[in-house]
Amino acid sequence: MIRIAIFGFGAVGRGVAEVLLRKGDRLRRIFGDFKVVAVTDSKGGLVDDDGVDLAEAIEIKRKRKRLPEGITTLDVIENVEFDVCVEVTVTNIDDGEPGLTHIRECLKRGIDVVTSNKGPLVVAYRDLSKLAERNGARLMFEATVGGAMPLIKLVRNDLAGNEIYAIRGILNGTCNYILSRMEKERLSYDQILAEAKELGIAEADPSYDVEGIDAAAKLVIIANALMGMDVRFEDVERVGITKITPEAFEVAMEKGYTIRLIAEVDKVEGVLRVSPRLVPIQHPLAIGGTLNAAQIKTDLAGDVVVVGKGAGSKETASAIVSDLVELFRCRS
Amino acid sequence: MLMTIVVELKDQPGQLLKALEPISKLGGNIVSVYHQRDKITPLKRIPVEITIQIDEKKANELIEAIKRNGVVIRSFNEVRLTATTSLLLIGHIIHTDIGDTINRIDSTGFAEVVDIHISMPQLNQPSTAMVTISATNEEKLKKAIEIMKDVCREKDITVIEPLELQ
Numbered sequence: 482m483i484r485i486a487i488f489g490f491g492a493v494g495r496g497v498a499e500v501l502l503r504k505g506d507r508l509r510r511i512f513g514d515f516k517v518v519a520v521t522d523s524k525g526g527l528v529d530d531d532g533v534d535l536a537e538a539i540e541i542k543r544k545r546k547r548l549p550e551g552i553t554t555l556d557v558i559e560n561v562e563f564d565v566c567v568e569v570t571v572t573n574i575d576d577g578e579p580g581l582t583h584i585r586e587c588l589k590r591g592i593d594v595v596t597s598n599k600g601p602l603v604v605a606y607r608d609l610s611k612l613a614e615r616n617g618a619r620l621m622f623e624a625t626v627g628g629a630m631p632l633i634k635l636v637r638n639d640l641a642g643n644e645i646y647a648i649r650g651i652l653n654g655t656c657n658y659i660l661s662r663m664e665k666e667r668l669s670y671d672q673i674l675a676e677a678k679e680l681g682i683a684e685a686d687p688s689y690d691v692e693g694i695d696a697a698a699k700l701v702i703i704a705n706a707l708m709g710m711d712v713r714f715e716d717v718e719r720v721g722i723t724k725i726t727p728e729a730f731e732v733a734m735e736k737g738y739t740i741r742l743i744a745e746v747d748k749v750e751g752v753l754r755v756s757p758r759l760v761p762i763q764h765p766l767a768i769g770g771t772l773n774a775a776q777i778k779t780d781l782a783g784d785v786v787v788v789g790k791g792a793g794s795k796e797t798a799s800a801i802v803s804d805l806v807e808l809f810r811c812r813s
Numbered sequence: 814m815l816m817t818i819v820v821e822l823k824d825q826p827g828q829l830l831k832a833l834e835p836i837s838k839l840g841g842n843i844v845s846v847y848h849q850r851d852k853i854t855p856l857k858r859i860p861v862e863i864t865i866q867i868d869e870k871k872a873n874e875l876i877e878a879i880k881r882n883g884v885v886i887r888s889f890n891e892v893r894l895t896a897t898t899s900l901l902l903i904g905h906i907i908h909t910d911i912g913d914t915i916n917r918i919d920s921t922g923f924a925e926v927v928d929i930h931i932s933m934p935q936l937n938q939p940s941t942a943m944v945t946i947s948a949t950n951e952e953k954l955k956k957a958i959e960i961m962k963d964v965c966r967e968k969d970i971t972v973i974e975p976l977e978l979q
Contacts, residue, residue: 649976724971728932728941729903733973735930736899736943740973759901759975766976 483515483809484563488554488583489570490522490542493597493624496794497567497801498535508802512809519557523570523579525550528561554579558586565808567801568596569624574698574714577604584609584620591616595804597624597797599698603714606705621804622706626699627652627773629796630789634807636707636777643779645708647752649745650775651766652699654791655683655690656722656742660757661769664739667727682771692721693742693755700744700755708748718754725757733759739767747778814869815844815892815925818876821858821885828884832863835878841867844922860887864922894925894947896954898978900961902942904970906931917964924948924957951978 485501487494501508501517509515516532524547527533542548558566566587570580581601587594588609596602601609602622613620623633627650636645651657655677662673674691677683689695697717704710722742733740738759743766746753760767765786768774773791778784790796822828829846836843842865849860867875876889906914915926928945946961948954958974965972 720971724903724939725973726903726934726939726941728934729901729973732930732932732941732943733901738899738901738975740901743976757971757973759899759973761976764976 483513483565485515485517485565485567485805486519486521486557486561486563487517487567487569488521488557489568489580489598490520490538490548491569491571492794493569493797493801494520494522494567495539495542496798497569498539500795500798500802502535504802508806511806515809518563519552519561520548521552521554521557522548524548526552526554526557528552528557530561554583555586558583558590558592563592565593565595565805567805568594568598568601569797569801570598572598572698573600574603574694575600577601581605585612588612588616588618588620591618593619593621593808595621595624595801595808597622597801599625599695599702602702602706603698606702607711610706619808621808622702623804624797624800625702627775627787627789628654628791628793629799630773630775630787630791631800631803632703632775632777632787633706634803635785635787640777640779640782640785643781645777645779646749647745647747647778648703648707648775649743649747649766651741651768651773652696652744652775652791653690653693653742654771654773655687656693656696657768657773658682658771659691660722660725660739660741663725663727664730664734665769667730669727670723670725691723693719693744696742696744696755700746700753703744704746704753708746710746710748712753716753718756720754720756722757734762737762741766741768814872815864815866815894815922816872816889817862817864817892818879818889819849819860819862819887820879821854821856821887822861824857824859829861831882832861832879832884835875835882836863836865836867839867839871839875839878841865841871841875842919844920858885864892866919866925892923892949894927894949896949896951896978897927897945897947898954898958898975899928899943899945900958900975901973902944902965902970903973904939904965904968906940906942906970907933909968909970914961914964914968914970917960918946918957921953921957921960923953954978
């Protein structure tokens, strides 16, 4: 019996709960029986050793916007017995909290962690991976980069044995939406941003996306976790998309280019940056809409390109569930 | 075009001027002058490598003029620009002295702006330019891109680089 605790019950946490409910039978066939023994959010939580009723938890959260008070995540870590923590609290790239403490406390106790939270990995990847190793726990984080687009396990498993020279890609769906709409409609940045906000693609304060902060955080995870580097968020050269004009697309198009926000880490050239780039229109990274894409340059496999949905609760849940499967498939 | 001329000069005052004077007379632009003092000839002449920018049609006339001034020309050849790329610039490109922006590349002696296409939507609005730069090789081209990025940082112009150099 696999005992799961879910920390964070926003869109991602609920998405995971829904998938565990809906696909319970299928998942039990893959990795054996499981139950969720605790669910927490920033205000409280639900604990049940026989398994929390996930449908009820989702309903409570929907109605009251919060889980019942009286339980904290740290209480759960200290007092409840579980095998894996799904850490899906809000990303904070300044100090990684509260996720960083949650993950540390779990790894210390030898509890495996699956997370979508970029903050702790950006701030302390090296520490966390050492901590996991020392305690015989595993840290999985497919959902931190590229949502449903397979990248972390693709490089670690399927491309294992390859030297990774460089990885570059489109790691922020909001920016890609804005740029591909500007390319098509030749409207100003502000006009398209307003449209993206209305569609729920951009936040009320879009700076985290449009200034390239989100993409830079993901790039740090890629560099440290997949390429054996030791870089910090501040090391990323970063230019956002706010100054791009509709004419820029016209002028670029005459030479066969479009413009995309590209995150790039290149060990050979010593490059670590997020910036708008001229991309040939037939290039595999010249994708449209909110898609994410990544091009991996390797010594044996040559170039590998992946494309997929980079955000959304269902898509992020897909990545989290794939990590759970990876962790527990071997057991049964 | 960019060309280099290697002349041999006597180690006396006023010699260099004999080589340089025809260049400015013909509208050429001197990019660099390098005295190869370590390669002094048996006749005690100093080889001097001069890199210049000049109208292609005037190149032969220039060589003749330098010879007429009594300067020994050891060799001359056009510097071939083999690496080319385009950069997109967004900002107040004209009003931040576009001549200077171009010249900062052209004056390197290893790269030059070979094409520029500007789109100006409205007065006081940022304009957009596709600037094509050629350099003697890929290494120098990368250097030229870095110079352009520095210049544009000074002038608050956004530079959009290509995903890869051709």
